[in-house]
Each structure stands twice: as structure tokens, then as C-alpha cells.
Amino acid sequence: MVIQDSAPSAVPAGVGAATAEIEVYDFGRSATLSREHARALELAFETFSRQWAAELSAKIRVRATVAVENVTMQTYGEYAQSLPTTTTLVVCAFPDSAERMIVQFPSSAATSWIVQMVGGRPTGSTEERTFTPIEQALIGSLMTDAIALLTAAMDGLLPHGIVTAGIQYSSQFAQVAAASEPVIIAQFSMRLGGRTVPTSIMLPASVLVGFADRTSEVDRSATPGLVRRQLELSPVELSLRLASRSVMPREVLGLSVGDVLPLPHAADRPLLLAVGDQQVATAAVGSAGARLACVVTTTVPDPISEESA
Incomplete structure (x- = not known):
């Protein structure tokens, strides 16, 4: 059952009123193609x-x-x-x-x-x-x-x-x-x-x-090894970070040009190499020709590999 409002809607002059199309559902023929x-x-x-x-x-x-x-x-x-x-x-x-x-x-x-x-x-x-x-x-x-x-x-x-x-x-x-x-x-x-x-x-x-x-065959073939190899071939973004610091909102709002914000990262401490929020290694600042680069110093062990071992 469709209930319609009897009150006329105001339509600006020269603008055609949009007509709502109602699709009738046939309960006698519920099967359809996805x-x-x-x-x-x-x-x-x-x-x-x-x-x-x-x-x-x-x-x-x-x-x-x-x-x-x-x-x-x-x-x-x-x-x-x-x-x-x-x-x-x-x-x-x-x-x-x-x-x-x-x-x-x-x-x-x-x-x-x-x-x-x-x-x-x-x-x-x-x-x-x-x-x-x-x-x-x-x-x-x-x-x-x-x-x-x-x-x-x-x-x-x-x-x-x-x-x-x-x-x-x-x-x-x-x-x-x-x-x-x-x-x-x-x-x-x-x-x-x-x-x-x-x-x-x-x-x-x-x-x-x-x-x-076909779907069941694909599900049976989707072994953990295939999924892992697919993930290994997916591109990810690496970031080189300093140690993070928690600050109050008023400190951020009060920042101006020339302010110094100390970070809890020692000058001789390696930087953090991360994928998303997951740390994968530590690295030091280096160079590759005319480009800035990082030199990996240590790597974080893969927890999945450790569990397998």
C-alpha cells in the first residue's frame, strides 16, 4: 500500500517536479538474477x-x-x-x-x-x-x-x-x-x-x-599459503618516524611559528620504520645519491613466523 500526501508541494516555476518511480515486487516470482x-x-x-x-x-x-x-x-x-x-x-x-x-x-x-x-x-x-x-x-x-x-x-x-x-x-x-x-x-x-x-x-x-x-572450488583452493603470497605481493606504504609524544589539545592550538616542541627521541636512537601502525624495523638516516634514504639497523621478528617455528 502506498500512502501519498494530499498537500500540494511547492514547485518553483519552470522547474519540473520529479516523479517518484515505484517498483512493484512480484511475490509470485521472487527469483531473479544477481x-x-x-x-x-x-x-x-x-x-x-x-x-x-x-x-x-x-x-x-x-x-x-x-x-x-x-x-x-x-x-x-x-x-x-x-x-x-x-x-x-x-x-x-x-x-x-x-x-x-x-x-x-x-x-x-x-x-x-x-x-x-x-x-x-x-x-x-x-x-x-x-x-x-x-x-x-x-x-x-x-x-x-x-x-x-x-x-x-x-x-x-x-x-x-x-x-x-x-x-x-x-x-x-x-x-x-x-x-x-x-x-x-x-x-x-x-x-x-x-x-x-x-x-x-x-x-x-x-x-x-x-x-x-565454481565458488566452492575457489574456496577450497584459497589455502593460507595462497592468501599469504597474495598479501606479500600487495603494495604497502612505509614511513620513517620519530617516537611519538602525547600532547594536550591546548598545546596544539597554541602552536605558532618558531615554537620548539621536544620529542622523546634521543639523538643517537634509530628511527622507527613502520607499515601503517605496525613497526617492522629500525633505521638510521642515510642517503642514496641525491635522495634522502634510510639504513635498516634492526628488524622486528614476524610473530607468524615465530608461531610456525
Whole structure:
């Protein structure tokens, strides 16, 4: 419930009032992609789109470009409703699993691919129709190559051995998953021969389990030795200090030019070499060419090394 103040707010003349945008939370679809997962999937699909465009250009002898529009998590019912009533849905089966993947594109675009593959010239028709057995075989060959590229781009998130299980033409009757099941949708824009067509890929949400497996592998490999070596390679700031002295605020506020502030540091005592607030050595003032330098006189033992010994 949103409560709005009925009293009008004073807005200066010529200045537009900022409208607050309220994002509606859907309790029926609480699953969503985290920022880390979304970015990793976007990078994988961008790699796939470049490779798929090069593969199509070589097969159909026409320059093709494929760009990623967005990657989201939806329910399968929402995805099916967003598609045209008649389109091409290449259903792909996962090995040893009932889960399915979909590669979707307009039938008219696929028809032009087939015409150009056999050396013809496309007519520019936008008619959506079913494929003949020969056309299905040619499209299946293109999809086999595309699936191999997608599997490689996903870098282990998809299993090897995914095969095409059939072609559907009705987005409303292709019951690949339950309507409420969450799925990952990648939408692309494909430009080919002066025509831009929307395409999409649907993956089951179970591919996100691969991210958890990667995280657990990284956690197991993060041994104390690796962490220590990483810390040893991190840059730190060294400081050369005199012994500190505690003073009252009134002494600091009362300082003026020419005042002498004695410090509890003997003239023959080495200075303190510190990293942050941790003393690591003592040093004497020296020089290195035209630069001021310090000469380390003693080092402070590493408490971790002493405990290990």
C-alpha cells in the first residue's frame, strides 16, 4: 500500500517536479538474477553472439551481426507470451536430463538462410511457415554448430552433448517447461542482408548451479599459503618516524611559528620504520645519491613466523 500526501508541494516555476518511480515486487516470482550472475551470463552471451555471427556469415555467404539486447530471468509462461504466435522454436535436449533449451528466431529469417546456403537470392518475404524435411535438416545443421559455440562460450555452465530434439512453430503450444518454472532468457538482435530480426535463447535456471560449483572450488583452493603470497605481493606504504609524544589539545592550538616542541627521541636512537601502525624495523638516516634514504639497523621478528617455528 502506498500512502501519498494530499498537500500540494511547492514547485518553483519552470522547474519540473520529479516523479517518484515505484517498483512493484512480484511475490509470485521472487527469483531473479544477481548482479554477478547477470554480468557473467552477459559476457558469455556476447562471446557467443560474435562467434555465431561469424559462423552464420561463413555458412550463408552474407555478412551477419548479432548483438545481445538483455539477459533476464522470467517464468516460462512469461517468455512464451512474449513470443510471436507463429515462430521457429528449436528445442534442444540436455543429456541424461528432462530439461530443455530453446533457440528461437522468425521462420522467415530461417527461410532466407536456407535460400542463401544453397546459392539462391532471398526474396525478402516475411511469411511465417513450417519447414520442409530438407529445410529442417539444413536448420538442424546450423543449430548443431550454434549449440557447440554456446556450450563453449558458457565455459562449463552447459553440459556437453546437447542435441536438437525437434522444431516447434507455435509458442503457445510448445510446452517445454511448466508455466511457473523460472528460466533464463537472452534476447538478441540479428542484422542480416539489411534486415534486423529478434532472436532469443531460453536456458533452464539450473545452469546457475554451475556458479555455486565454481565458488566452492575457489574456496577450497584459497589455502593460507595462497592468501599469504597474495598479501606479500600487495603494495604497502612505509614511513620513517620519530617516537611519538602525547600532547594536550591546548598545546596544539597554541602552536605558532618558531615554537620548539621536544620529542622523546634521543639523538643517537634509530628511527622507527613502520607499515601503517605496525613497526617492522629500525633505521638510521642515510642517503642514496641525491635522495634522502634510510639504513635498516634492526628488524622486528614476524610473530607468524615465530608461531610456525
